[in-house]
Amino acid sequence: AQTVTQSQPEMSVQEAETVTLSCTYDTSESDYYLFWYKQPPSRQMILVIRQEAYKQQNATENRFSVNFQKAAKSFSLKISDSQLGDAAMYFCAYRSSAGSARQLTFGSGTQLTVLP
Amino acid sequence: DTEVTQTPKHLVMGMTNKKSLKCEQHMGHRAMYWYKQKAKKPPELMFVYSYEKLSINESVPSRFSPECPNSSLLNLHLHALQPEDSALYLCASSQDLGGGRASYNEQFFGPGTRLTVL
Numbered sequence: 001a002q003t004v005t006q007s008q009p010e011m012s013v014q015e016a017e018t019v020t021l022s023c024t025y026d027t028s029e030s031d032y033y034l035f036w037y038k039q040p041p042s043r044q045m046i047l048v049i050r051q052e053a054y055k056q057q058n059a060t061e062n063r064f065s066v067n068f069q070k071a072a073k074s075f076s077l078k079i080s081d082s083q084l085g086d087a088a089m090y091f092c093a094y095r096s097s098a099g100s101a102r103q104l105t106f107g108s109g110t111q112l113t114v115l116p
Numbered sequence: 117d118t119e120v121t122q123t124p125k126h127l128v129m130g131m132t133n134k135k136s137l138k139c140e141q142h143m144g145h146r147a148m149y150w151y152k153q154k155a156k157k158p159p160e161l162m163f164v165y166s167y168e169k170l171s172i173n174e175s176v177p178s179r180f181s182p183e184c185p186n187s188s189l190l191n192l193h194l195h196a197l198q199p200e201d202s203a204l205y206l207c208a209s210s211q212d213l214g215g216g217r218a219s220y221n222e223q224f225f226g227p228g229t230r231l232t233v234l
Binding site: 033035037042043044045046047050089091095102103104106107108109111 | 158161172224
């Protein structure tokens with residue numbers, strides 16, 4: 001079974017600065033998908049960024065980028081130019097590409113505070 | 117339409133009540149999910165429907181009963197709940213192209229129903 005670990009329960013960043021959230025995972029598969037979801041106090045889980053394991057290029061979405069290290073099984077999220085609206089719980093998630101797999105395996109989450 | 121809607125937003129019920137949560141999506145997704153989420157924890161998968169058939173039941177107690185009347189709707193019927201069932205209940209949907217490399221098959225989440233059992 002796959003596991004996802006987020007070792008930072010809480011992080012804080014000054015507005016306009018850069019912060020990196022860590023995520024490691026354990027799997028014996030070679031093909032899979034990785035996601036970062038954001039859950040603000042409004043509760044809705046929003047997809048921030050996604051990465052396919054067989055693509056070597058790191059995904060980027062505006063101020064959000066990932067550092068995907070397949071050999072190290074690491075998938076960190078970098079938020080540049082942090083904004084107050086980035087404050088949320090961030091979850092890293094894994095999905096197998098095998099068969100009809102639909103389940104997401106979530107990490108325990110990192111609570112990000114943005115300081116004005 | 118790229119959203120998943122859930123009703124009601126909040127629900128308070130007694131342990132003897134029967135209530136239902138509703139989820140709707142119009143993105144043509146064929147997989148729909150129910151999750152339970154406690155505060156500051158990740159979502160826990162409860163049920164997965166694929167093409168309107170129940171494909172995964174994560175050993176959820178029978179006081180939770182899912183129903184998928186059609187490809188756009190997902191219900192969760194609640195009966196004789198316990199106070200420990202109080203949580204945020206999230207619905208999600210995905211394309212469900214059968215896995216493999218065909219698609220990220222990412223899940224789109226609704227805003228959730230905050231359930232309190234007294």
